[in-house]
Amino acid sequence: MPKTKHTVRFMPDGVSVDVFAEAENLLRVALVAGVHVNASCGGSGTCGKCKVKILEGEYEADRSAKISDEQWEEGYRLACRTRVTGDLVVEVPIESRHEKGVLARLRGTGQDHVLAEKHWGAEYETVPPEPLVRKYFLELTPPSEGDNISDMGRLAQALKRDYRIDQVLGEMEMIRSLPKVLREGEWKVTATVLTGRCGNRILRVEPGDTRKNAYALAVDIGTTTIHAQLVNAFTGEKLAKAAEYNAQMSMGEDVITRIVHAIKPGGLEILQKRAVKTVNEVLKEVFDKTGVLREEVTHLVLGGNTTMTQLILGIYPRYIREAPYVPAANLFPVFPASELGIELTPRTLAYAMPCVASYVGGDITAGVLATQMHLHDELTLFMDVGTNGEIVIGNKDWMVSASASAGPAFEGGGVKFGMRASYGAIEQVRINPLDLEPMFMTIGQQKPKGICGSGMIDCIAELQQCGLISQNGKFNRELSGVTWRIREGEGGWEYVLCKAEDSQLEEDLTITEPDIDNLIRTKASIYAACSVLLKSVGLHFGDVQKIIIAGGFGQYIDVEKAMTIGLLPEVEPSKVSYGGNTSLEGCRIACLWSGKVAEAEQIGSMITNIELSVSRIYMEEYVAALFLPHTRMEEFPLRAKKLEETNKLLGEIRRAHPQENP
Template structure:
């Protein structure tokens, strides 16, 4: 059998001839980023081989080799089949200094935690109570050391916060990339990946391991023993919670999209593997449906959406495109598959919101461009907020037409500063942004599909309620990604109706702040269970005219 040596890990793996480099890496515990789960559509699994070692590979069309200079070639690990011995170098991932929003709005919360402590001076021991249940008894007076944890399990990122259950303060936060995204970027890809016991365990184990690393980080920041953390609240979309709990998500990926695990209950910390107190509990907020999860439940609580007067829309702009709307005290919810473009995936020069990513783009009146780069310095890629800014500005300036195509400069007059940036790369039109960073025609198509899905979802939800866009009183944009967006770009792009101008509020990571409210006030739990039971879920695909609305929403 051929031997693959992976660098910089310096790990050698024997594989059957014909195995792909990606399969071999996964078998040997080598991490290669492949957010499309080996479908060959994202281009993120490129690895490096020498010209000599190319002879040991079979490469389908479109999988390379791509010249990387100095006698080195890049190939797609998901398609490159191994025929003989070779050495593969896995490039360092570009995710240093990730910008992950951990803050968000949260209304006033009454401090009534589910877990409390009672000290008995006669016995000189402290009882830890969860509701009416005795969790544990510890020696001494440790009644002042009572802590809880919240974790927002996003499709792309994780955010953890340590809370003091005695006074309700947030003591420390930590965030990280969701390691599941290295293998499968969007929800459907993860459902497919977890369709086998090994895949499910990989998804569960990797995210729990990262959550435990974040727990270690937050307790270390303030010098708290994790054995004093007695309850954790996990919020996330329905698939993320299934995977974190090791529940088979297969039913979420096929009609009628049934939910195996609805939440609104506790599991023991030992059962979930979450590294808090041995007798600790993990609370899982109720999910609304297969594709409207506990993150939206938490968001409704954080924003008090259900108490809003008139009509208010809550939208979490991300891979899942979840949204909820209240009208005259009644709640409706839906979701739409936006895909991973807004996370910088499936984009030629896309990357996550880390150092070197273009996060802001503006065209001045004279045609000069302003480019904002995370961390300053030279741009090395484009993150989601930068992608939306770039496309929105180029649409506004007429560089991109309503159909999503770059305009013909022989027919359309453009400022020279913009016209000079329209180039041809690999025989196809592109817009030059920086050295080795550009926007391709295919990138624009990905943005069209993502924004079309969300816009169609909004339009159809309003139509279902018989509400005109101008009648919406307030629009709340939630999510870690949404916090970095600009209202003018969302409207210029057509992702939001122009009638929403002046009504948009960015409310941040309400999945986390809603989970904090649930942790701090036990009365929120039965309230949210009752509320979720009354939410009407709107299945967009079942609405007449869905296809037409989606196609119409593709236009800029």
Template structure:
């Protein structure tokens, strides 16, 4: 059989020969034979057997077949009217600890029909995974966590289908990329051993399951695919992100940085992949995620300077109400380049002028005066926030430096640095380089790839071969433990200067 490229779920029209005394195969056998060509025979879901004879006769022995590729086995999930307009739908889910992002696609023409995003309702039972897993070990806790997230995804499916004006029963395939713990909580699997030494999940390869075990209103024969994970530390969302970035297919070595709730870094090429995940121990507590507030209407996401005035842009162009991570990094770059903060990130009173104030007895800086603010009060950043930002940027840089050193390459050897994640999507590399958060490389080496977890899950819907690719990534990637040892702490201390104690590392910043 010539293997055509097709999605995990796909639609294929067939026209069958008519049954006769000399060609009297059974109806289902005739259909499956037409679908297999000379290759292995597909398997049909049992509920189809009950209607296949009636429908084939009604449709003059033609049909549009909804297929699902499960490993080597092709599954026939449904048959649709060859003249009809029913769509076969797929949904990609980025199952985040904080947010759930979902995308509806048409499996037949590979068109994105709708997207939706929502908070993970498990947050109510604990904003971090640890608290949730503790909650899951109580009597009804696991069930409650499963119900909450399942209900949220079910609601998301409804939202998507309402937007697209299509029935939920038309959803045949759902792909889910999430971290190990979220995947366990969604599947309703015991997660308690994930957080206890030696940190053993129930499964690293949940694979393909019947979707109606987890979700309510999709097609009853629909399938759900979970990206594999590695131990308790690399989630399916990272595997999905690598898949989308394509670094595992390139000859040249590249780096993928996914900055969301945690920072995850993967370095490699077609021959090898190494990665580290999460904040590196208590020294870096808060990690890179403590920078600014969550993006939302009126939040400052860009800061630049014209003369002595800051120019800020806000989300939805509303009067400013606060500042988010990308805006904060821009601001810090501006403050450093204008001398309003020094190399240690401390506010320099003379340079700040009237912007320098005392807040709760500590130094702070006015970003937007009260009269221009959307809150009625001035928008300020405190010295404490700046200190925290400096620690976070130092953590980020140290993680990147450490992983690159571990495999014996230099930043200059990197062909590309892919920046992914909700946070990464908004960050301005120029500003991030200015404060020494990321290495000072030619700007075109940086490429933002957005929500790579969602994009990888979408890719999976479009190409069944990606299932093997995801498994191959999982099998190939080596986990690098970021020991917070003396060497690490020395590098971390060096990175706590802006841009760095070694300014030669940031030539373009020195020039400015």
């Protein structure tokens, strides 16, 4: 449990909430506390509706034209422009709230379990990097009449003497440059060496000590999105990240349609080039952000599901799709990244994370490596929610995996205003159950331009909790007479989350019934896959000691909301961790420590894969999960009770306070 930094008390309801991050945004604190503050611009500071009055305590706030000098003197601030730096007492003014206690009764007074993305590799941070491709500084003894061995022999001797690296071979290009570099550097040089089971190779020699100018790239090849992270391979420092939609998307949203394209004449080449084009775009972005030169990158580590791995490596993927579902290889050699068309020097080596089976790939071995579930006794359920939902259950002694076609809904695909978790994406949503008005925050606190996975989870859970949608995801049409936000749009019934004038869009930002259907199908496939996998080893959700959910949802995930929609099973929230992009994190770890590459290969060989397509019960489980949260409500007893209580209370309140309804 993180340490509480500050406490914020919201008046007049008296709701208190613990704040764990320094300088946390006050609007986010209100949102997590379940305190409704009007906020219709996502926290970008432009709507001026999130005015609150600070009664006492320490904070920092930005001036805004939305607050007059007189109001500023009285203590009024924009919640979205205020950072909490001490214990605070805040009054939510009448225009921003509703009858005292009503919301607290509806929401309960406990704060939500909003998890920030966990920083998995933290325990390695104190260990100096020892990458697969590493730079070594050497001071050589100049040749003399009594010591005239070859330049290469002298270099090899020094590597053995100073670093115990034996039996090295030099790359031809390096040998060509060697006589000049040694003398230019006055026998003080830096050698870039690949060490590994296939022997030790000197890739490059530079004059002087250039060890600090060594960089590596972690690249996650997602079916929907490609992410890259640049790190300093000498210090381990994280330098920059970038992400872009995979240019293969126009050739199908899932791996099956990509394979179908790839086996057409010329198809594999087109798909390979498209993935590489996106990789080159994200690499350009990290180089532009940091000023690092391409020639200073020593190596990169790629992680992706098996289809994405084979496609970027240019390997014919047909047999992944045909029974008995055989991948070309699970382990791959180290090779020059430029061979794939990646815009790096021929000296920059690439390594692809090991795969497990046709539908459980290097993204999963990377994820297990990052989360370290393979090192602990606790029975852990690891779910990586991407376009393919990949699940691993086990501990340090055994692991089983399965994969389900989930769809890209949580990454923004198939959702009208869905987008990747990047600036301007709505990431947290609350809806006031009384007037059905939303409050939300965006990533980077910009005007909204779409909604990412965590925003969708929140939004659907809130729509259901406010009675706006029923358990089958359909809008309660009757409420269109109560709020203008429910309406019949061109694509069917929808809820207006943000008006066009408050967004970066030219039309209202809505959540539609087809969006909700897509999300329900996605979460149903993940839940069903977990359920079948557990049953296959004679276990059930109650046996699981730890759940790690990974994926590109956003910076935060609200565990309670994820349970409300049935993406997660109903467990004690403290058992759940949010992994973020564990594939990228695993690739980063493999970039920096060669021992972790060997560990990833061990993980790959340790996992037993179970094929869901031959499971007799998967379809049954999937259909049962096509409900919010599930048709078997006995598996969600707390949600069932809460749903019943909320509906009862809402009915009472709406009858007793008709004036609350606009």
